[in-house]
Amino acid sequence: MIQPAALVKKVLRAAAGKSIRSRLVIGVALVHAVLMTLFIADLVHRQRAFLRTESTARALGLARLVAVNSVSWVLANDVRGLSEVIRSVGGYPDVLYAMVIDGSGKVLGHTEEPMIDRYVIDPVSRGLLDGAPEAREVVSSATMMEAAAPIRVGGRVVGWARIAVNQSGHAAELRAALREGVIYTISAILVGTLFALWIARRLTRDLGHLGEAANRLRRGESGIAALQEPPTEIADLERAFADMAGTILRREQELRQYIDKLAASNADLEQFAYVASHDLKTPLRSVASYAQLLERRYGGRLDADADDFIKFIVDGSKRMSVLIDDLLEYARNSQAERDPTGIAAAEAVEAALANLNAAITASGARIHVGSLPTLLAERPHLVSLFQNLIGNALKFRHPERVPEVTITAEPDCIGYWRLAVTDNGLGIAPEYREKIFAIFQRLDAAAEGTGIGLAICRRIVQRMGGRLWIEAAPGEGSIFFFTAPAAVSTPPSNAAPGCAPPASRRAAGAESDAAPV
Amino acid sequence: MTTAWWTKLAAAAVLSLAWACDDGDQPEYRPTYGERPAAGQQVYRFGIHPLHNPETLFEVYQPLIDHLNAHLGGPKLELEASRSYAAYEDKLYGRHFAFALPNSLQIVRSLDHGYRVFGKLDDDREFRGICLVRRDSTIHSVAGLKGKEVSYPAPSALAATMLPQAFFFENGLDPRTDIVNRYVGSQESSILTVYLGRVAAGCTWPPPWIKFQRDNPEKAAQLTVKWETRSLPHNGFVVRDDVPEDVARKVADLLFGLQDSPEGRALLDRVPASRFVPADAAAYEPTRQFVDWFTATLRKPEEP
Numbered sequence: 001m002i003q004p005a006a007l008v009k010k011v012l013r014a015a016a017g018k019s020i021r022s023r024l025v026i027g028v029a030l031v032h033a034v035l036m037t038l039f040i041a042d043l044v045h046r047q048r049a050f051l052r053t054e055s056t057a058r059a060l061g062l063a064r065l066v067a068v069n070s071v072s073w074v075l076a077n078d079v080r081g082l083s084e085v086i087r088s089v090g091g092y093p094d095v096l097y098a099m100v101i102d103g104s105g106k107v108l109g110h111t112e113e114p115m116i117d118r119y120v121i122d123p124v125s126r127g128l129l130d131g132a133p134e135a136r137e138v139v140s141s142a143t144m145m146e147a148a149a150p151i152r153v154g155g156r157v158v159g160w161a162r163i164a165v166n167q168s169g170h171a172a173e174l175r176a177a178l179r180e181g182v183i184y185t186i187s188a189i190l191v192g193t194l195f196a197l198w199i200a201r202r203l204t205r206d207l208g209h210l211g212e213a214a215n216r217l218r219r220g221e222s223g224i225a226a227l228q229e230p231p232t233e234i235a236d237l238e239r240a241f242a243d244m245a246g247t248i249l250r251r252e253q254e255l256r257q258y259i260d261k262l263a264a265s266n267a268d269l270e271q272f273a274y275v276a277s278h279d280l281k282t283p284l285r286s287v288a289s290y291a292q293l294l295e296r297r298y299g300g301r302l303d304a305d306a307d308d309f310i311k312f313i314v315d316g317s318k319r320m321s322v323l324i325d326d327l328l329e330y331a332r333n334s335q336a337e338r339d340p341t342g343i344a345a346a347e348a349v350e351a352a353l354a355n356l357n358a359a360i361t362a363s364g365a366r367i368h369v370g371s372l373p374t375l376l377a378e379r380p381h382l383v384s385l386f387q388n389l390i391g392n393a394l395k396f397r398h399p400e401r402v403p404e405v406t407i408t409a410e411p412d413c414i415g416y417w418r419l420a421v422t423d424n425g426l427g428i429a430p431e432y433r434e435k436i437f438a439i440f441q442r443l444d445a446a447a448e449g450t451g452i453g454l455a456i457c458r459r460i461v462q463r464m465g466g467r468l469w470i471e472a473a474p475g476e477g478s479i480f481f482f483t484a485p486a487a488v489s490t491p492p493s494n495a496a497p498g499c500a501p502p503a504s505r506r507a508a509g510a511e512s513d514a515a516p517v
Numbered sequence: 518m519t520t521a522w523w524t525k526l527a528a529a530a531v532l533s534l535a536w537a538c539d540d541g542d543q544p545e546y547r548p549t550y551g552e553r554p555a556a557g558q559q560v561y562r563f564g565i566h567p568l569h570n571p572e573t574l575f576e577v578y579q580p581l582i583d584h585l586n587a588h589l590g591g592p593k594l595e596l597e598a599s600r601s602y603a604a605y606e607d608k609l610y611g612r613h614f615a616f617a618l619p620n621s622l623q624i625v626r627s628l629d630h631g632y633r634v635f636g637k638l639d640d641d642r643e644f645r646g647i648c649l650v651r652r653d654s655t656i657h658s659v660a661g662l663k664g665k666e667v668s669y670p671a672p673s674a675l676a677a678t679m680l681p682q683a684f685f686f687e688n689g690l691d692p693r694t695d696i697v698n699r700y701v702g703s704q705e706s707s708i709l710t711v712y713l714g715r716v717a718a719g720c721t722w723p724p725p726w727i728k729f730q731r732d733n734p735e736k737a738a739q740l741t742v743k744w745e746t747r748s749l750p751h752n753g754f755v756v757r758d759d760v761p762e763d764v765a766r767k768v769a770d771l772l773f774g775l776q777d778s779p780e781g782r783a784l785l786d787r788v789p790a791s792r793f794v795p796a797d798a799a800a801y802e803p804t805r806q807f808v809d810w811f812t813a814t815l816r817k818p819e820e821p
Binding site for chain 1 (some may be wrong): 572574575596
């Protein structure tokens with residue numbers, strides 16, 4: 001069952017809504033209503049108390065007057081004399097009735113003559129006759145009150161003078177005061193509400209103005225129209241907002257300039273790397289060819305040092321050739337036009353495994369391929385991604401374990417898949433989990449490779465709008481995870497909890513999602 | 518705080534409004550009237566002729582009534598004064614009183630209205646008229662009053678008016694022609710009038726004069742009793758013929774035994790009286806004869 005207070009609270013909250021304007025108006029109206037009600041109630045109560053006191057004093061005064069003037073008449077049981085006394089007060093305004101009774105309740109004098117010689121027999125009258133012999137208020141109601149004073153002779157009460165006065169006029173005055181009070185209260189509520197509306201309108205107009213300016217700022221529009229004579233607090237807010245907007249616009253401009261410069265620089269660098277790699281390949285090929293020619297023709301005909309030197313030249317030129325190929329690959333991944341299509345991941349894995357066939361055969365590795373989805377990617381890049389990750393697993397195999405690589409996939413965020421390449425190799429310490437994705441970073445200098453493979457992998461994943469990370473522990477193998485967009489919308493209901501919105505990944509590109517896990 | 522501030526404020530406002538609108542402690546009241554008192558008890562009104570003003574009469578006689586009520590054991594007597602002889606006689610002759618202590622003249626007349634005499638004050642010598650003059654007065658004989666003003670309480674006051682006028686007549690001064698009679702309404706007024714020198718002499722009877730001497734010794738010292746009249750049977754008690762005999766007898770027994778106890782003697786002193794004694798209508802035959810003579814010789818008692 002809803003409590004009345006809770007119901008009122010609910011109604012008020014519903015009426016107030018969430019806008020400052022309605023809350024302010026409701027609040028002001030409520031405060032006016034409560035305060036004015038308290039004020040009117042206090043005023044009416046005081047007026048009632050005053051009128052009642054005044055009526056009581058008047059009735060008691062008249063009763064005492066009658067009592068004093070009635071002594072000898074009561075003793076003489078003189079109806080005529082008492083009638084004169086009663087008549088003298090009966091003409092007072094608002095006197096309902098006046099009477100003199102003796103100790104037995106017999107009416108000796110009365111403003112209504114038929115009552116004379118009868119007896120008052122009601123409980124109030126009996127209470128008066130049996131009560132203390134002192135002047136007092138006998139009965140009081142909204143419309144009348146009666147006071148009585150004892151008629152004494154030598155300390156003995158021989159009768160009572162009773163005067164009843166009409167209080168209907170007072171009641172009417174109080175009702176009028178209450179009615180006027182209600183009108184004043186309603187007026188105060190109306191005036192207060194109008195003022196509150198006016199104030200709220202001014203306040204919210206300025207706030208709305210600032211809100212529109214914020215929206216324009218969000219849309220990238222500049223220029224905020226100044227408010228017209230806003231209140232001090234709003235003016236402070238406006239100044240702060242204008243300062244903030246100016247700072248944001250200035251920073252945005254600076255950032256844009258930095259981005260443009262950075263993009264130009266990156267493009268130059270990539271172009272330089274590509275050109276440099278391409279141009280280096282020709283002389284390197286000559287160096288390698290002639291070094292190999294020297295090795296073939298003069299191997300064993302010179303001294304041992306010369307043979308070693310020639311061998312070093314041949315190995316160096318081979319490594320440089322691989323390095324340049326990788327650099328070219330890296331550069332191609334940066335420069336190539338994005339034109340992703342639906343590629344079956346299983347097909348890409350199959351191609352990668354074919355490329356790695358020799359290494360797989362040599363190591364005796366077991367490759368497990370789960371059910372893989374169709375991804376929105378470029379085929380060469382996806383093949384290269386799997387080839388790098390699987391090759392990495394073979395390269396950093398545990399010396400005492402037969403390499404085992406498992407490729408699985410499961411839904412990630414809506415429209416994305418999360419693929420995992422799990423191996424049972426050497427694993428990697430936590431502090432190196434990010435370092436391995438940097439270009440030319442090699443944790444084992446003795447290991448084969450250029451240190452570009454995982455950098456290429458991350459670049460490929462970033463281009464797809466996904467992210468790449470590793471979970472591994474030394475000696476316990478590694479799991480390379482990467483996310484990639486599905487070619488068709490994959491089970492949205494199976495989205496993994498805690499995943500970031502895929503759209504932002506797509507929109508943010510490589511930089512925003514480059515953070516490692 | 519479990520209740521919101523506005524809830525408390527609103528509750529206070531509503532309560533205060535109810536407080537302001539609370540405009541009546543009791544419903545409309547009008548007394549209820551009946552033909553008999555709520556606490557039914559037989560009441561017998563005891564009327565004493567206006568020896569004094571009502572307040573003084575009440576002070577003097579109410580203790581006696583209280584004493585009777587305390588010993589009657591059932592019926593209740595209620596003292597009733599009268600503001601004038603005329604009012605008293607109206608009530609007496611209208612059978613308003615169950616018991617009464619009228620003066621002698623009224624006793625004689627009440628017999629014709631269903632009352633019977635059952636007792637009287639024993640001090641007949643005290644039932645006489647006295648005439649006061651100022652000590653500095655130059656009047657030394659009744660004849661000296663000729664052409665002067667004389668005050669009396671009322672025309673029908675037997676001891677204070679009729680006996681002095683009869684006394685003047687018997688001493689050669691016709692009250693109808695030789696003096697100016699001033700009826701001033703009460704015994705005390707008659708005394709005060711002569712004290713103030715407005716009249717040459719003022720007539721009254723012993724009890725009011727004794728009381729005046731006690732209450733106003735300085736004023737009384739300036740007055741002197743110049744003449745005293747003959748006496749008649751003192752005031753007595755009558756009872757209306759419809760009062761139960763046992764009640765009348767109880768009241769009579771209590772009155773006649775007052776002198777036997779200190780409390781009773783104190784009550785008699787207030788009257789003042791030495792005792793109350795049984796009496797009947799025959800005891801007031803001298804009074805009847807005097808009234809008849811007075812009426813035949815001077816005037817009707819009710820007429821000035």
